[in-house]
Amino acid sequence: MKRFLSNLLCFAPGCAALYLVFLVAWGEWAPRGLQRNLYYRRGGHGHLLSRLQEARTAGPVDVLVIGSSHAYRGFDPRIFAQRGYTLFNLGSSAQTPMHSLILLQRHVQQIRPRLVVWEVFPATFTIDGVEATLDLIANGEHDEFTRDLVRHHRHIAVYHNYLFSLYRRWTRRDARVVEAVEKEGDVYVSGGYVESRKGRQRADREIREGSRTWAFREEHFTALRNGIEFLRAQGIPTVLVQTPVTPSFRAAYLNNDEFDRRVAGLAPHVNFNGMIQLDGQRDFLDANHLAQPGVQMFNPALIDWLEAGGWLMPPAR
Amino acid sequence: MLFNSIEFALFLPAVFLAYWFVFQNSLKVQNLFLVAVSYFFYSRWDWRFLSLILFSTLVDYGIGLALARHRRPAIRKALMGASLAANLGLLGIFKYYHFFVDNFVALLSSLGISSHSGSLQVILPVGISFYTFQTLSYTIDVYRGRLRATRDPVAFAAFVAFFPQLVAGPIERASNLLAQFQALRTFDYSRAVAGLRQILWGLVKKMVIADNCAYFANQMFAQPSVHNGSALALGVLFFSFQIYGDFSGYSDIAIGCSRLLGFDLMKNFAYPYFSRDIGEFWRRWHISLSTWFRDYLYIPLGGSRLNLAGRIRNIFIIFLVSGFWHGANWTFLAWGGLHALFFLPLMLAERNRQHVRVVAEHRRLPSGTEAVQMLSTFVLVAFAWIFFRAQSLGHAWAYIQGLCSRSLLAMPEFAHRERALGVLALVAAFVVAEWAGRREEFALARWGERLPRWIRWAGYAFLVFLIGMFANTEESPFIYFQF
Numbered sequence: 001m002k003r004f005l006s007n008l009l010c011f012a013p014g015c016a017a018l019y020l021v022f023l024v025a026w027g028e029w030a031p032r033g034l035q036r037n038l039y040y041r042r043g044g045h046g047h048l049l050s051r052l053q054e055a056r057t058a059g060p061v062d063v064l065v066i067g068s069s070h071a072y073r074g075f076d077p078r079i080f081a082q083r084g085y086t087l088f089n090l091g092s093s094a095q096t097p098m099h100s101l102i103l104l105q106r107h108v109q110q111i112r113p114r115l116v117v118w119e120v121f122p123a124t125f126t127i128d129g130v131e132a133t134l135d136l137i138a139n140g141e142h143d144e145f146t147r148d149l150v151r152h153h154r155h156i157a158v159y160h161n162y163l164f165s166l167y168r169r170w171t172r173r174d175a176r177v178v179e180a181v182e183k184e185g186d187v188y189v190s191g192g193y194v195e196s197r198k199g200r201q202r203a204d205r206e207i208r209e210g211s212r213t214w215a216f217r218e219e220h221f222t223a224l225r226n227g228i229e230f231l232r233a234q235g236i237p238t239v240l241v242q243t244p245v246t247p248s249f250r251a252a253y254l255n256n257d258e259f260d261r262r263v264a265g266l267a268p269h270v271n272f273n274g275m276i277q278l279d280g281q282r283d284f285l286d287a288n289h290l291a292q293p294g295v296q297m298f299n300p301a302l303i304d305w306l307e308a309g310g311w312l313m314p315p316a317r
Numbered sequence: 318m319l320f321n322s323i324e325f326a327l328f329l330p331a332v333f334l335a336y337w338f339v340f341q342n343s344l345k346v347q348n349l350f351l352v353a354v355s356y357f358f359y360s361r362w363d364w365r366f367l368s369l370i371l372f373s374t375l376v377d378y379g380i381g382l383a384l385a386r387h388r389r390p391a392i393r394k395a396l397m398g399a400s401l402a403a404n405l406g407l408l409g410i411f412k413y414y415h416f417f418v419d420n421f422v423a424l425l426s427s428l429g430i431s432s433h434s435g436s437l438q439v440i441l442p443v444g445i446s447f448y449t450f451q452t453l454s455y456t457i458d459v460y461r462g463r464l465r466a467t468r469d470p471v472a473f474a475a476f477v478a479f480f481p482q483l484v485a486g487p488i489e490r491a492s493n494l495l496a497q498f499q500a501l502r503t504f505d506y507s508r509a510v511a512g513l514r515q516i517l518w519g520l521v522k523k524m525v526i527a528d529n530c531a532y533f534a535n536q537m538f539a540q541p542s543v544h545n546g547s548a549l550a551l552g553v554l555f556f557s558f559q560i561y562g563d564f565s566g567y568s569d570i571a572i573g574c575s576r577l578l579g580f581d582l583m584k585n586f587a588y589p590y591f592s593r594d595i596g597e598f599w600r601r602w603h604i605s606l607s608t609w610f611r612d613y614l615y616i617p618l619g620g621s622r623l624n625l626a627g628r629i630r631n632i633f634i635i636f637l638v639s640g641f642w643h644g645a646n647w648t649f650l651a652w653g654g655l656h657a658l659f660f661l662p663l664m665l666a667e668r669n670r671q672h673v674r675v676v677a678e679h680r681r682l683p684s685g686t687e688a689v690q691m692l693s694t695f696v697l698v699a700f701a702w703i704f705f706r707a708q709s710l711g712h713a714w715a716y717i718q719g720l721c722s723r724s725l726l727a728m729p730e731f732a733h734r735e736r737a738l739g740v741l742a743l744v745a746a747f748v749v750a751e752w753a754g755r756r757e758e759f760a761l762a763r764w765g766e767r768l769p770r771w772i773r774w775a776g777y778a779f780l781v782f783l784i785g786m787f788a789n790t791e792e793s794p795f796i797y798f799q800f
Contacts, residue, residue: 001337001504011774018778019785026786033739036529036787130790155790 020163027164037157040138040164043179046072046093048139050179051192054088058191059111061086062312065192066100067119069093074243074290075117077191079299084315088113089192094131096124097223098152102136102145104227108234115311116231116238117302118224118267121288122259125220130155137161142169195292196285209251214259221262228267239311240264242271244298246280249287268309276301318361319795320570321524321788328358333577337504344501348471351498351578355480359444362484366442369407374477376403377452381459381466381473393460400456404449411442416645444484446642450609452477455491457613464492472498481574485567485795487585487605494582502579511762512576514777518761519569521780523795525787526747527562529740530555536731538706541716546725549716551737556706557699558744561590564603567795569759588755590698590748591676593690595659596669598698606642610635625665632664633657643705648713652704659697675756743787 027038043049046069062085065075071091080087088111090103100118108116133149134157140146142165150162168174181188185198228238240263250256250273263269276297278284283294290298306312318324332354340347360367380400387393409417425431455476458464467473476495482488537544537552544552568585575582589601599607615635621628633654640653663669676691677683683691703720707713731737754760761780765773 001506004504004506004509007510011777014774015778015781018775019782022779022782023786026782031735031739033735033737034742034786036736036739037790038786156785156788157790160785 023160023163024167027160027167038160038164039134039157040161040168041135042138042168042174042177044135044138045184046135047179047186047188047194048092048135049177050181050188051090051092052140054190054192055090055107055111057110058088058107060113061088061111062114063087063117063306064108064111064113064115065089065091065117065119066095066103067091068095068121068124069289070121070243071095071119072192072194073196073285074119074295074298075302076189076193076195076292076295076299078189078193079296080303083300083303085303085312087191091119091192092132092135094124094127094129094135096127096129096132097220097227098129098149099132099136101223101227101230102149104230105145106141106143108231108236113236115306116236117306118227118238118240120224120240120242120263120269122214122216122253122256123288125216125259126214127217128153128155130158133158134161137165142166196289197292198285209248210254212252213254214256216259216262221266224263225266237311238267239306239309240267240269241302242269242273243290244272244276244278244294245288246284247273248280268311270302270305272298272301318358320567320574321520324361328354329574329577336578341504344499345471347502348469348475348498351475351480352471352478355475355478355483358480359478359483362443366445369411369442369445370448370478373404373407373449373452374474376400377456377477378467378470378473380456382468384456384459385466397456397460400453404453408445408449411445413645447486447488448477448483450488450606451491454488454609454613455495458491467491467495467499469499479575479580481571481578481580482582485564485571486603487568487571487583488609489582489605494580497580504579508576508579508581512573514761514764515569515573515576515759517573517777517780518759519566519571519573520784522562522566522569522747524566524784524789525562525743527559527566528789529743529787530559530562533731533733533737533740534559534706538712538716541712541719544719545727545730546720546722547727548729548731549720550725551729551731552716553699553703553720554744555740556702557590557695558747560702560705561586562747563795584758588675588751590695591691591752591755592694593672593676593687594663594669594694595656595697596663597672598694599656599660600673606639610639614638621664628664629661632660636660647710648704648707651710651713652701655701655704659701678756 023038026035027040051072063075063080065071065087068091072089073091075087075089075091077087077089090100090107090111092099092103095103104116130153133153136149137146137158138161146162150158165174179188185196187195187197189195224240231238242260260269260271278290278294278297283291283297285291303312307314318328336347336350340350356367356370359370377400380396383396384393387396455464455473459466472495475498476489476491479489479494534552534556537549538556541549541552565586572582572585583605585603585605587601587604589598592598592601615631618631618634619627620631623631636653636657637650638653640649640651640656643649643652660669676687703716704710704713707716729737751760754762754764757763765776
């Protein structure tokens with residue numbers, strides 16, 4: 001028994017050390033199809049690396065947009081500039097309010113917005129947020145917020161990515177990564193925006209009307225409330241905006257109204273579904289992301305709404 | 318509590334340390350401790366169903382004692398009948414109630430008689446098919462005079478509820494396992510190390526192979542109509558490795574845990590996908606169940622001593638009952654029936670026992686004939702899995718129709734193909750590892766025994782890493798828990 005236990009005690013630290021070696025080797029050389037719990041994509045989908053690099057020198061701006069991929073694909077700084085406003089977009093893929101709050105805490109002092117437009121999408125209030133955390137670990141800076149996120153998730157992929165990112169930064173391999181402006185049909189536009197030039201990506205999956213419900217997680221509403229409080233303490237007003245989705249996608253869910261009611265209780269809120277006429281094929285990339293023609297219709301309508309509400313003051317022309 | 322959970326990773330070492338350091342001085346106390354932790358283990362699913370285990374334990378312990386007292390055949394028959402009625406009655410109520418009621422209602426409605434199935438919702442208790450068969454084997458062996466009835470209720474309770482094999486086998490015989498509860502166990506270094514290795518290999522099978530194959534098998538079986546034939550063929554391949562990795566992985570972990578506690582359980586799998594015919598497959602797949610049916614059903618029915626018609630009848634009975642044991646669904650009956658059909662030609666040609674020894678026993682690679690035999694057996698087995706996996710006969714038929722279309726020869730079309738390629742690479746590596754270890758009890762049993770310790774340990778660390786890299790991050794129960 002003594003031999004058995006002493007061997008086990010010797011094996012455990014050696015195994016832990018070798019685990020790290022295998023993790024690094026796997027991350028560097030294994031094909032992506034074999035990287036199940038190590039999804040490290042510096043400069044990956046969504047141009048978060050370029051956005052966060054630009055955020056370090058951005059500001060002050062009239063509008064800061066925060067939220068999911070609907071944010072970085074739905075609020076075009078060029079359209080706002082045409083109306084005389086500056087805008088920066090801090091959206092990231094599958095970003096939950098918890099991640100939005102972290103990005104605000106990191107960047108709001110530098111960007112100094114007059115208004116924050118917080119894009120709210122019901123789906124991001126239902127997910128665990130691991131996808132957004134992996135994106136932030138690979139492309140963002142490492143600070144106490146990152147470590148809090150890693151502890152919060154208790155998820156093996158998050159641990160793997162964090163350890164791998166520590167190695168990549170320690171060896172300065174990440175510093176050499178330069179993100180292309182255009183990749184996979186997505187073009188990064190200064191101000192944090194991503195314009196897709198791919199057109200309609202895929203037909204909507206048939207989802208029966210009223211066949212689904214959003215299963216919300218309370219932690220996201222709490223994070224949203226904390227984020228709004230944080231901005232209020234900085235003297236920055238917040239408005240909550242829902243970007244349009246296809247009518248069939250919205251109709252599939254039974255409790256959209258519940259979501260609208262809950263977020264409207266936290267800050268001024270507008271839901272653009274049904275407010276503007278969009279074409280389900282031409283104006284959307286897929287069931288819930290706007291394509292550029294859709295953005296060109298949605299953004300002016302949003303600016304009009306913000307001006308009408310006194311959130312934006314039209315510049316003197 | 319699942320073997321592949323953090324909870325079990327804490328539970329097992331705690332049990333191990335208490336078992337060997339606190340309770341090692343008294344056999345009775347050690348057994349009592351095993352009963353307590355086994356009941357705790359089971360209660361983590363649903364404590365209410367502990368009452369069924371207790372019921373089964375008390376009935377068969379009592380009947381065993383009564384059989385030891387009575388010599389009159391009529392009384393002994395009545396006692397045996399009572400044990401059968403109690404155990405199979407439990408199974409009938411908790412496992413087959415819905416099946417019989419629903420089919421009876423369907424039959425009445427086809428005769429134009431309207432009826433409804435009532436509202437009684439019966440939940441299937443985890444592991445009921447396993448422990449009822451295990452206790453039944455005890456009573457039958459005592460009835461046949463092949464085993465002496467035990468007078469130790471604690472040892473008997475531990476035999477029925479022993480946590481490593483309680484919920485999904487191997488289905489042990491009292492002659493093997495009960496006897497081990499009645500003898501003092503001593504810690505054996507080699508056995509414990511072999512146990513740890515087998516646990517590690519079982520976790521690889523479950524968490525690296527089965528759970529990753531499941532992702533794609535579920536995708537194909539969920540919507541056979543939207544996938545082309547080649548994608549559906551891949552779905553069958555993925556399911557074949559899912560079920561093998563899942564169930565044999567469970568058995569490996571169960572056997573490994575038992576070894577840590579000083580017990581030897583029977584082998585449940587012996588590289589079934591390297592079988593050269595269906596007869597060999599059934600000597601290598603779920604061995605504890607096939608031998609149970611052989612000993613307690615096939616042989617009492619006359620086995621192979623009958624005339625041709627009788628032998629054919631027996632083959633169909635054994636395979637259909639085996640299918641029905643897995644679940645109360647026509648799909649399982651169809652699965653069993655298919656295997657009976659596959660087996661029949663071998664039996665008629667009296668060639669069902671021609672492959673008893675391991676394939677290519679003294680060679681590195683199989684001969685061309687052996688390769689063709691293994692491949693054709695695998696194709697038959699995999700085809701039958703469609704019925705096993707399908708929700709209904711209609712679902713299975715739709716899957717087969719999609720599979721047997723012209724698109725069988727086209728490129729597979731489904732989501733996440735890059736990941737699927739990765740899983741196929743894992744499956745290929747797994748098959749190579751299993752082939753290399755096919756002469757051993759499990760593939761890792763003697764791996765690297767001539768290598769320096771540090772290389773061997775690095776190999777184990779690599780397997781631990783693979784588990785971490787490919788583990789599901791959500792709970793993934795073992796398939797056989799539902800049986």
